[in-house]
Amino acid sequence: MNIYNAVGSNKRKTIFIMLLFVLFITTLGFVYGKASGGLAPSYAIIAFIFAIVSSVGSFYFSDKLVLATANAQEIKEADNPELFRIVENLTIADGLPMPKIYISKDPSPNAFATGRDPKHAVVCCTTGILERLNKTELEGVIAHELSHVKNYDIRVMAIVAILVGFVAILADMFMRSLWFRNSDDNDNRGNGIFLILGIVFAILSPLIATLIQLAISRKREFLADASGALLTRYPEGLASALEKISSDPRPTRTATAATAHLYIVNPFKGKEAGAWLSSLFNTHPPIEERIKILREM
């Protein structure tokens, strides 16, 4: 897979995910309408409009939402000239426009890129990564993030973060309420609706998981590592950066289950709190393997 077909496949994937989301939410509205005894088609239409608005909205604003959940602030050149210089130089080498740079106040070292295309891209670093890495290591990390930008990985990943994340949270909510409702049988009708929805989600959640795996294949991290190394001509920089990041035991607190797949290294560090939801998003290849491949280059 080279960069050109990576771009095409990422653009197609984004549209596919958006369509699937609309279909799913509309069906959900229909099922809910039927189960609650209302007019099913009108529920479906409302759900359809909602799904269209939210998927188009997340195409344009997912990066802002992602940055808001990461608690990140935009910085200007004067705030961190070294970081700006690294990003500027690498964008020159890659022929990309200069992205915006955000910093998220988090002592755990990590970084991600988001946006919908290279012209609307953001590279975000935690304060921890800026403190711990030296210049060549930081260059490796930024080059990795810029490859995500160039590949349009950022578009798919941001859409996935919002839409699939939303579905996963809904699923989690209904599944939980299903377990709780089992114990009290006062409201039979409500119970029925939740039972149906719960079953729908129970069937669908493995499908959602597969979808995420499909969308965020582990290959893209390897591809970004490789093209990042091609950009800096120094794979050791990224390798030692990954080593440093993974040796830090602190999980990235500003990451959530829905944004975890954006980060360069799994932000939970194997200490998953939120059970199946986060394991669903566990799309990072083992870091030892990535380091090994980089060292062999």
Added chain:
Amino acid sequence: MNLYIILAIVLGVILVYFWLTYNSLVTAKVRISEALSHIDVQLKRRTDLIPNLIETVKGYAKHEKELLENVTKARTSLMQAHTTKDKAEANNELSGTLKSLFAVAESYPQLKANENFAKLQDELTDTEDKIAYSRQFLNSNVLSYNTKLSVFPSNIIGNMFGFKPAEFFAATESERQPVKVSF
């Protein structure tokens, strides 16, 4: 009848292929000239910084006349260079003289302590980095363009419309030579 349809389809496919290849060659050429103009911006910045640097150094190291003259000479030849090859050569020449200038500056503590000098040195290093990165971008574009021009069947279209292979922006002599360690 059938034969004509097949012929028409084959001809159509060939035409579409010509059209796409021609466009991709033109796009590649535009990209190369864009990359070249990026390099020019950095080269210009570099030549603009040098008079300032020379003035600053003069104040502290009057005896390094020859060295300063060399830098000025290299700067002038860079400004006069027009082809990619000349520019690359002049730029490498300038890099070399600047390197020795900064090496000499090490033995003038007052010069090293000068804030203006430190700032200029920092900016020149940054410009040199940026030239290296733009060169990398240019060369990777030149590589893919030249490859397209020489492989079959796109070379046919390249020849037909008179596309010429583009020039690489060559690396400096010292970068090309293997590292020598002497004891």
